Amino acid sequence: MNSIEVKNLKRIYRATIGVIRRTVKEVIAVDDISFEIKEGELFGLLGPNGAGKTTTVKVLATLLIPNAGEVKVNGLDVVKDANEVRKHIGFIFGGERGLYWRLSGVDNLRYFASLYHVDPEVSKKRIPYLLELVGLKGRGNERVQGYSRGMKQRLHVARTLLHDPDILFLDEPTIGLDPVGAREFREVIRDLQSEKKTILLTTHYMFEADSLCDRVAVIDKGLIVAMDTPSALKRHVSDLSVVEVETFGVAPKVVDQIRELSFVDAVSVRDQGQRQLILVQTPLGAEAVPAVMSALNGMRVGRVTVREPTLEDAYVRLVGGKE
Structure with missing residues (x-):
């Protein structure tokens, strides 16, 4: 049984440009996408900034009305049955907004329980259970302003x-968290999945999707370019190896020179503070190293390694390639 069904969803924004001669520009945020999420599944939606991830989630959560297509949550239409849909869903943005900092954690939950029309006797028992579930047992009486x-x-x-x-939408929930906090939050997500919740997770972190999601859809420029299990998506790059070169500063023209090499499938650069890591996808493996190093001639280079591809490499190939 499917908890979520999206058919030919399209969402267009209209932006006004200019001061004197004002014109209206249409931006297609989501362009005719379709997918289904099974009951109890943890489904990941991956894509770069502006790809259409948050727009899709907001339509599912009844916060935006689609321009075209049909979207159903638990068999209910998100436009015609919006009020009924809201009884079945929960929505979490990344960030700290939406809480009253001068109140304690317990008082925040009591207040929101009243907004959700949760019976006071039910919330009295449910609040301690939820605090323990999310790892805040013993901290509920502290003011939120003192929370990390x-x-x-x-x-x-x-x-x-x-x-x-029944259904949770988690829109980049670990963004901005330190590594320890993000790891602890991922454990909370696993606990939620063990409770048979259907979860839609948007994230920029490939390792997060790889470790958590049953299936993943990659969205780019409003289009779904791939959808499968993380292991199946990795097979998209099974013919490649990845050459990693650590550098101390790298010019865009150097990256373009590497990208233009005939045996290079894709190139990306990961910033690591004062260092950069150039990732070159190629079927040649270690044989590609001399040519890559030649393109970096004169640059200060650190370690050079050749490894097997990951889900992140599959993502780069799908949305980056040689463009």
Whole structure:
């Protein structure tokens, strides 16, 4: 049984440009996409900034009306049955907004429980359970202003679960969290999945999608360019190896020179503070190293390694390639 069904979804924004001669420009945020999410599945939506991830989630959560297509949540139309859909869903944005910092965690949950029309006797029992579920047991009576960012995000989860929704939309929930907080939050997501919740997760972090998601859809420029399990997506790059070169500063023209090499499938650069990591996808493996190093002639280079591809490399190939 499918919890979510999206058929030919299209969403267009209209932006006004100019000061004197004002013109209206149409921006297609989501362009005729279709997918289904099974009951109890953790489904990942991956894509660069502006790809259409958040727009898709907002349509599913009844926050935006689609321009075309049909979207159903638990068999209910998100436009015609919006009020009924909201009883079945919970929505979590990345960030710290949406909480009252001068109140304690418990008082925040009591307030939101009243907004969700949760019976006071039910919320009295459910709030301690949720605080324990998200790892805030013993911290509920503290003011939220004293919480770390990770604790605030976990309280967001508890707030979202007050009315016990069947379906959760997590829109980049670990963005801005430190590594420890992000790891702890991913454990919370695993706990939610063990409760048979249907979860749609948008994320920029490939390793996060790889470790959490049952299936993943890659969206780019409003279009779904691939959809499968993480392991199946990795097979898209099974014919490649990845040459990693650590540099201390790299010019865009140098990256373009590497990209133009005939045996290079894709190139990306990962910033690591004062260092950069150039990732070159190629079927040649170690044989490609001399030519890559030649293109970096005169640059200060650190370690050079050749490894097997990951889900992130599959993502780069799908949305980057040699463009």
